[in-house]
Amino acid sequence: MAVFERLAHLCSATESSLSSNLFLSPPFHSFTIFLLELSSSPIPPLLSPSPSFTPIEKTFNFDIPVNDPEKDAFSIYYGDQQVIIGGFVLFFPNYSTFLGKPGFYVEDLFVRECYRRKGFGKMLLSAVAKQAVKMGYGRVEWVVLDWNVNAITFYEQMGAKVLPEWRICRLTGDALQAYQNANV
Amino acid sequence: MAVFERLAHLCSATESSLSSNLFLSPPFHSFTIFLLELSSSPIPPLLSPSPSFTPIEKTFNFDIPVNDPEKDAFSIYYGDQQVIIGGFVLFFPNYSTFLGKPGFYVEDLFVRECYRRKGFGKMLLSAVAKQAVKMGYGRVEWVVLDWNVNAITFYEQMGAKVLPEWRICRLTGDALQAYQNANV
Numbered sequence: 001m002a003v004f005e006r007l008a009h010l011c012s013a014t015e016s017s018l019s020s021n022l023f024l025s026p027p028f029h030s031f032t033i034f035l036l037e038l039s040s041s042p043i044p045p046l047l048s049p050s051p052s053f054t055p056i057e058k059t060f061n062f063d064i065p066v067n068d069p070e071k072d073a074f075s076i077y078y079g080d081q082q083v084i085i086g087g088f089v090l091f092f093p094n095y096s097t098f099l100g101k102p103g104f105y106v107e108d109l110f111v112r113e114c115y116r117r118k119g120f121g122k123m124l125l126s127a128v129a130k131q132a133v134k135m136g137y138g139r140v141e142w143v144v145l146d147w148n149v150n151a152i153t154f155y156e157q158m159g160a161k162v163l164p165e166w167r168i169c170r171l172t173g174d175a176l177q178a179y180q181n182a183n184v
Numbered sequence: 185m186a187v188f189e190r191l192a193h194l195c196s197a198t199e200s201s202l203s204s205n206l207f208l209s210p211p212f213h214s215f216t217i218f219l220l221e222l223s224s225s226p227i228p229p230l231l232s233p234s235p236s237f238t239p240i241e242k243t244f245n246f247d248i249p250v251n252d253p254e255k256d257a258f259s260i261y262y263g264d265q266q267v268i269i270g271g272f273v274l275f276f277p278n279y280s281t282f283l284g285k286p287g288f289y290v291e292d293l294f295v296r297e298c299y300r301r302k303g304f305g306k307m308l309l310s311a312v313a314k315q316a317v318k319m320g321y322g323r324v325e326w327v328v329l330d331w332n333v334n335a336i337t338f339y340e341q342m343g344a345k346v347l348p349e350w351r352i353c354r355l356t357g358d359a360l361q362a363y364q365n366a367n368v
Contacts, residue, residue: 002282013284021279021286030213031279031286056368095205095215095276097292098186100197102205102215103356105289108281129355129363140355147349159359163352165331171313171324172287175343179313184240 001110005145027053028135029093034127036087036111036120037076044078056127060118068114087111089124096138103139104132125158143168185294189329211237212319213277218311220271220295220304221260228262240311244302252298271295273308280322287323288316309342327352 002011022031027050037043046055068074074085087110094105106128111120125140132140144151144162152162186195206215211234221227230239252258258269271294278289290312295304309324316324328335328346336346 007282011282013281017284018281021284030277058368090279090281092279093214093276094278094289095274095291097197097202097274098191098195100201100205105278107279123368126363126366126368129360130366130368133361133364138356138360140360142353143350144353145349146351152351152353155353158355159362160353160355161359163354165329166327166352167330167336168347168350168352169326169328169336169339169344170347171342171344172322175345176313176322176324177317178343179310180317182310182314184242184307184310184314 001108005148026050028131031090031092033091034089034124035085036115036124038084038086038115039081041081043083044081053131056123058123062118066114068112070112074112085112086115087120087124089128091128091140093137094139094141099138101136101138103137103141104128106140106142109142121154122158129158185292189332210234212315215274215276218273218275218308219269220299220308222268222270222299223265225265227267228265237315240307242307246302250298252296254296258296269296270299271304271308273312275312275324277321278323278325283322285320285322287321287325288312290324290326293326305338306342313342 002008022033024030043055043057049055068084071084075082076085077083088108089106089110090108091104091106093102095102106125109121109125111124129140132138140160142155144155155162186192206217208214227239227241233239252268255268259266260269261267272292273290273294274292275288275290277286279286290309293305293309295308313324316322324344326339328339339346
């Protein structure tokens with residue numbers, strides 16, 4: 001995704017930085033990931049299902065087989081059954097004082113290239129929206145680059161509005177570190 | 185704040201909606217508020233201090249007394265001592281897969297009108313930045329309306345950058361509720 005957004009020079013995540021901050025808390029109350037798991041036969045039920053979420057299952061029929069050159073690198077095994085990770089959505093709660101309600105903020109929505117244009121992105125984002133409704137939350141929000149016309153069209157088709165007036169402010173790097181010893 | 189942003193028609197928070205979602209978890213790991221408490225004499229220490237945060241104290245000298253017509257409505261009492269709430273900042277953790285690190289997202293920064301232009305806004309936002317550095321977080325982010333030139337200047341003076349290309353996407357109201365029974 002960083003490459004697509006022309007922002008790879010800003011991407012400094014590592015396996016250890018990811019694992020030290022993710023997968024530490026129950027779903028929905030902090031950083032949460034829905035994984036897109038793909039298999040040509042039904043995926044067996046989880047051995048330790050989460051009490052707060054039932055995996056969503058859906059059958060897709062493809063006209064032609066998908067050629068996934070990185071299939072093995074993105075596979076996990078449920079017993080003997082190979083399951084391919086096709087994408088993910090990472091989201092977490094946010095809060096609106098206007099609504100007086102929490103919502104979800106979607107940080108990343110990603111489908112691996114060979115699985116695009118098949119409805120998986122819509123499935124992942126819809127799953128977040130459905131969970132937000134289930135929890136009584138008031139909004140689902142995310143950001144998009146203003147030149148990414150395809151993404152904007154896709155989001156608008158899903159019912160989202162692009163807000164023209166708001167801009168993101170970011171304090172990071174040395175400018176943030178300067179506050180370490182600030183006499184606040 | 186809703187009035188200033190010309191968005192009062194979108195503001196539907198109530199006392200009960202606020203209290204049912206805020207003040208429920210320890211600071212910093214979910215929705216967190218720093219309150220600006222003002223008093224003409226030193227504020228006594230908390231009876232139950234938080235192990236994760238020491239209140240920041242600062243002495244300000246005003247040239248002329250502040251006329252606060254809503255003083256009593258915004259007061260709390262520490263024993264006999266009247267303490268005025270002058271503003272607040274509401275923030276919560278976010279997560280960047282680019283950095284592989286959490287950050288803080290600032291939802292609201294508000295100083296009551298009669299206490300503005302005295303450095304309190306800077307104090308509140310700096311306190312969030314300082315806490316982010318303390319926790320090893322990578323960013324502090326918030327949003328601003330593109331016509332709010334005074335706010336943008338203030339934020340830039342604090343070291344923040346305004347990102348020109350990103351736009352917020354929002355799924356809310358009926359468009360969100362439509363996902364309740366969606367066949368995801």
